[in-house]
Amino acid sequence: MFRSHSVPALSLRCIILHSAILLLSPLLNASDCIPIHEAGQHVGETKCVAGKVLKIKVGAKGVHFLDFCEDQMACPFTVVVFPSDLKDVGDVRRLEGRVIEVHGAVKLYEGRAEIILNRIGQVTGGAALIPPLPKNYDVENRGHYSAGRLRPTKKPAKTKATPNTTATYGNDVEGEEPQP
Numbered sequence: 406m407f408r409s410h411s412v413p414a415l416s417l418r419c420i421i422l423h424s425a426i427l428l429l430s431p432l433l434n435a436s437d438c439i440p441i442h443e444a445g446q447h448v449g450e451t452k453c454v455a456g457k458v459l460k461i462k463v464g465a466k467g468v469h470f471l472d473f474c475e476d477q478m479a480c481p482f483t484v485v486v487f488p489s490d491l492k493d494v495g496d497v498r499r500l501e502g503r504v505i506e507v508h509g510a511v512k513l514y515e516g517r518a519e520i521i522l523n524r525i526g527q528v529t530g531g532a533a534l535i536p537p538l539p540k541n542y543d544v545e546n547r548g549h550y551s552a553g554r555l556r557p558t559k560k561p562a563k564t565k566a567t568p569n570t571t572a573t574y575g576n577d578v579e580g581e582e583p584q585p
Contacts, residue, residue, distance in 0.1 A: 438453035439452055444482040445482070470484070485522065493524045494524060
């Protein structure tokens with residue numbers, strides 16, 4: 406009892422198979438990435454490091470750190486975003502809680518491996534969901550999302566004294582007419 410398949414049923418199977426391949430292909434590419442605990446073994450190489458961002462910390466002068474461990478100091482790997490790169494990377498605060506893959510040169514800083522993130526193309530995984538920074542975001546004012554306001558300088562600007570053209574010089578006494 407051989408049952409023949411109709412043409413629409415075969416094309417439906419092909420569509421399902423192609424869809425499954427397309428959906429699983431990012432998972433196949435994930436094998437190229439190394440876990441965060443192996444990043445220290447690849448210092449000086451350009452690699453893909455995968456991990457779940459547990460928290461985002463903002464350090465001094467607006468430097469953002471993507472932490473993959475609860476204890477930042479015990480973590481073998483971190484991602485650093487400098488304030489000048491935030492406009493090209495986007496709002497990295499949205500990556501918290503997401504599994505991401507970061508591509509870049511693995512460097513050693515203070516005994517830990519790190520990748521410096523300076524463009525959005527380095528991040529895959531949750532990167533499609535990173536919106537650009539709000540227009541009024543100020544990296545130097547943590548917690549204040551305003552562009553700031555102009556304030557006068559602490560010392561007033563010194564102005565040069567201009568000579569008075571009506572002033573007379575010499576032995577003049579106030580209130581007396583000058584003698585010819």
